[in-house]
Amino acid sequence: MHTKEKCCCCSFENVKETTDWLLSRTRHRPKIAVVCGSGLGILADGVTNKQTFSYEDIPNFPVSTVPGHEGRLVFGYVKDKACVFMQGRVHLYEGYTLCKVTYPVRIFKLMGVETIIVTNASGGLCEDYKVGDIMIIKDHINLPGFAGQHPLCGPNDERFGIRFPCMSDAYSKDLRKLALSVGSDLGYSNFIREGVYCMVSGPNFETIAEARMLHILGSDSVGMSTVPEVTVAKHAGLRVLGISLITNKVSLDYSREEKANHEEVLETGQMRAEMLQKLLQTLISRYDQLDSNQMESLNSH
Ligand SMILES: O=P(O)(O)O[C@@H]1C[C@H](O)[C@@H](CO)O1
Numbered sequence: 001m002h003t004k005e006k007c008c009c010c011s012f013e014n015v016k017e018t019t020d021w022l023l024s025r026t027r028h029r030p031k032i033a034v035v036c037g038s039g040l041g042i043l044a045d046g047v048t049n050k051q052t053f054s055y056e057d058i059p060n061f062p063v064s065t066v067p068g069h070e071g072r073l074v075f076g077y078v079k080d081k082a083c084v085f086m087q088g089r090v091h092l093y094e095g096y097t098l099c100k101v102t103y104p105v106r107i108f109k110l111m112g113v114e115t116i117i118v119t120n121a122s123g124g125l126c127e128d129y130k131v132g133d134i135m136i137i138k139d140h141i142n143l144p145g146f147a148g149q150h151p152l153c154g155p156n157d158e159r160f161g162i163r164f165p166c167m168s169d170a171y172s173k174d175l176r177k178l179a180l181s182v183g184s185d186l187g188y189s190n191f192i193r194e195g196v197y198c199m200v201s202g203p204n205f206e207t208i209a210e211a212r213m214l215h216i217l218g219s220d221s222v223g224m225s226t227v228p229e230v231t232v233a234k235h236a237g238l239r240v241l242g243i244s245l246i247t248n249k250v251s252l253d254y255s256r257e258e259k260a261n262h263e264e265v266l267e268t269g270q271m272r273a274e275m276l277q278k279l280l281q282t283l284i285s286r287y288d289q290l291d292s293n294q295m296e297s298l299n300s301h
Pocket residue numbers: 036037038066089091119120121122202223224225226261262265
């Protein structure tokens with residue numbers, strides 16, 4: 001008999017308890033969940049019929065401790081689509097276990113969410129990326145996972161998903177195609193990209209040698225989140241879209257003067273927030289195209 005406990009408060013029963021608590025307090029039944037990255041809480045601002053819960057008030061819910069993460073769960077509608085937005089997330093570096101970091105994703109699954117859109121702020125490693133570029137995530141590198149910091153380590157509860165999930169198609173091809181097509185229709189083509197996101201644990205920004213290594217490994221951008229949430233979402237059978245805002249350029253060269261800092265990350269978030277919001281709203285309003293043959297006619301990028 002396996003006696004190893006995963007975490008004291010992330011069992012199926014805990015997730016169910018939190019889900020039931022929320023379902024008994026809201027009439028909203030979201031199909032799409034959006035996680036707002038650093039400084040991107042504004043993405044939830046346009047929703048209608050809003051109902052908001054503070055993370056502190058939700059049983060077992062992890063509470064954000066970082067500036068730029070408001071710590072609110074916002075239910076509402078984008079056009080006619082029922083959505084739930086996380087205005088702020090928690091990170092490994094805040095001291096949370098990865099099952100706590102990903103706890104909200106499992107709540108969404110039990111609530112009936114089918115698609116999750118995970119956003120973040122990241123540093124650009126690719127030479128031709130500029131501050132303010134929007135990168136649709138094609139794939140990721142789970143660097144903490146290589147060192148055993150993985151949300152699916154420990155006993156597997158089949159009610160959440162299978163023991164050995166496949167990650168080669170973690171980011172839905174159709175959603176990526178739709179996002180690029182919407183970006184092009186909105187006139188964003190010269191600052192919308194598709195690339196590979198690498199997660200590091202943080203909280204420090206990278207050394208130059210680390211940044212060079214990550215770039216050589218195939219990463220286009222680097223950040224401190226997203227991968228655990230996406231891994232747990234894919235494990236649970238959710239459709240995933242990842243959107244990364246390039247908030248700063250990562251120094252790959254000892255002669256460069258720029259120094260990464262959280263203030264710049266938040267400022268870039270503010271600068272692009274409205275455009276990201278438009279991208280997200282348009283994408284969600286065109287979501288039904290995914291399940292019809294209109295996908296065939298979208299531009300291929
Ligand atoms: O939550 P995200 O990944 O958007 O936040 C990034 C990573 C760190 O939390 C912070 C660094 O500025 O922004």
